[in-house]
Amino acid sequence: MLKETERQTAGSQDIALYVHVPFCRHKCNYCSFVSYSHRESDIPAYVSALQEELALSAAGQRVSSLYFGGGTPSLLSPQQVGDILSTIRSLFKIDEAAETTLEANPGTVDRPYLAAISASGVNRLSLGVQSLHDDELKLLGRIHTSVEAKNAMRCARRAGFSNLNLDLIYGLPGQTLSSWQNTLNEAIELGAEHLSLYALKLEGDEPLYEAIERGEVPPPDPDLSADQYELAEELLAAHSYQHYEISNWAREGRECRHNLVYWHNMPYLGIGVAAHSYLDGHRFANTRDLDRYLKALSHDVPLIREMSEEIGPKMKLAETVILGLRLNSGVRLDDIRARFSVDLRDRYHQEIDELTCLGLLENDAGGIRLTSRGRLLANEAFWRFLPE
Ligand code: SF4
Structure with a gap:
């Protein structure tokens, strides 16, 4: 855990x-x-x-x-x-x-x-x-x-x-x-x-x-x-x-x-039709329906959520790695340790080795980042970090 x-x-x-x-x-x-x-x-x-x-x-x-x-x-x-x-x-x-x-x-x-x-x-x-x-x-x-x-x-x-x-x-x-x-x-x-x-x-x-x-x-x-x-x-x-x-x-x-x-997978609040929010480990989205949105807010009735889910610690770690890999600076080991008390290389050693062999990831003392080829095939890298 x-x-x-x-x-x-x-x-x-x-x-x-x-x-x-x-x-x-x-x-x-x-x-x-x-x-x-x-x-x-x-x-x-x-x-x-x-x-x-x-x-x-x-x-x-x-x-x-x-x-x-x-x-x-x-x-x-x-x-x-x-x-x-x-x-x-x-x-x-x-x-x-x-x-x-x-x-x-x-x-x-x-x-x-x-x-x-x-x-x-x-x-x-x-x-x-x-x-x-x-x-x-x-x-x-x-x-x-x-x-x-x-x-x-x-x-x-x-x-x-x-x-x-x-x-x-x-x-x-x-x-x-x-x-x-x-x-x-x-x-x-x-x-x-x-x-x-x-x-x-x-x-x-x-x-x-x-x-x-x-x-x-x-x-x-x-x-x-x-x-x-x-x-x-x-x-x-x-x-x-x-x-x-x-x-x-x-x-x-x-x-x-x-x-x-x-x-950086940090918190945000989305306001308006279809807006997504991520607060306190909870992700939710407002209704995509403009009429329902207007009706809810003008009649003081609860706003309909299109989606609402708790993001557990494993998924949160995976999302932080996947989103961080979108950045050319990549994912830093010390950031992950500070936020999750986890050693990124230990936790994902198999995924990191495979992606490095495929030429999609590069691995230095500070962390991991996608290569140029990895940026073109990013989804091929991302799914491997998702929990089973
Ligand atoms: S119709 Fe879609 S793509 Fe075109 S301006 Fe509106 S949001 Fe943008």
């Missing part, structure tokens, strides 16, 4: 706070996130519901970072963003300088909007650019063009944002190595402090998946996708971006502090 030595008492440990905004102007062709189109008239009621849920969830915790994700959080007005932030500041202990990110769709923002949300306390912007080629944006069903994406970036700078992320997607049907290289070069030229690069992932019911099934669009090529990933690694390293997590690159000191909480 593992001995859990980590502090996990509510209110005694900093948490990251996530706010989900499930509204989108139009559903993208590849989207499997919890987002609703044509429901923008529900935004005022949703903001009230978020404030209600915040009041119900607050227990004096210290908040180290805030993240508005979606959906399209930039469909909230600056006033609504400001109101939610005021509620958070009144209920939680929060440092004025805490990293506060808002995800924005380039098709929904202009300079006055960005200046207003910057004034309300948002200090990091994550722009869902996805591609800087109009044909790829059209295939994805995005509402913006490449020109609008570049303008959004420039407006963000003029509005005072000095910490910007761009989300980009590779592995698209028909996307060549050279079109991906162009997107990366343009993103580098735009000078974002942080880049999140995601491989296209289709779950099976998106319009793009169906178009591929019908033979109207070529299927993604996994070998090309791996080449695109390796190209990004080379190109971004040559432009002083540090590859700090499987899908994330940052200029020095600009790693996303909020997401680092997830990768």
Whole structure:
């Protein structure tokens, strides 16, 4: 039996706070996130519901970072963003300088909007650019063009944002190595402090998946996708971006502090439809149903949990190792010893030996980390650490 030595008492440990905004102007062709189109008239009621849920969830915790994700959080007005932030500041202990990110769709923002949300306390912007080629944006069903994406970036700078992320997607049907290289070069030229690069992932019911099934669009090529990933690694390293997590690159000191909480398997509170939380060894998720969420919060009835589970010490150790391996710094032996009173090498000697032999893991005096090949085949490594 593992001995859990980590502090996990509510209110005694900093948490990251996530706010989900499930509204989108139009559903993208590849989207499997919890987002609703044509429901923008529900935004005022949703903001009230978020404030209600915040009041119900607050227990004096210290908040180290805030993240508005979606959906399209930039469909909230600056006033609504400001109101939610005021509620958070009144209920939680929060440092004025805490990293506060808002995800924005380039098709929904202009300079006055960005200046207003910057004034309300948002200090990091994550722009869902996805591609800087109009044909790829059209295939994805995005509402913006490449020109609008570049303008959004420039407006963000003029509005005072000095910490910007761009989300980009590779592995698209028909996307060549050279079109991906162009997107990366343009993103580098735009000078974002942080880049999140995601491989296209289709779950099976998106319009793009169906178009591929019908033979109207070529299927993604996994070998090309791996080449695109390796190209990004080379190109971004040559432009002083540090590859700090499987899908994330940052200029020095600009790693996303909020997401680092997830990768270090530390506590977070999620507010809103479908938001996940991990507090006191307990993981739970709110209902994905917008109507049920609004009804519960407006009628003072218990919020429906989509999922709720206790994470036992063995699973917690496994998750800490798996999430930590996503980071290029890897998993440190002394961290694991301090948190779990366990010797990582003793506990997982067989898994570590096998993965090292396969060239997926490297092992030094301080700990373990994925190799470049391991980052490409990460799932092949991760499952081995799960308890039976
Ligand atoms: S903007 Fe994002 S969340 Fe909204 S539909 Fe497109 S991919 Fe989904």
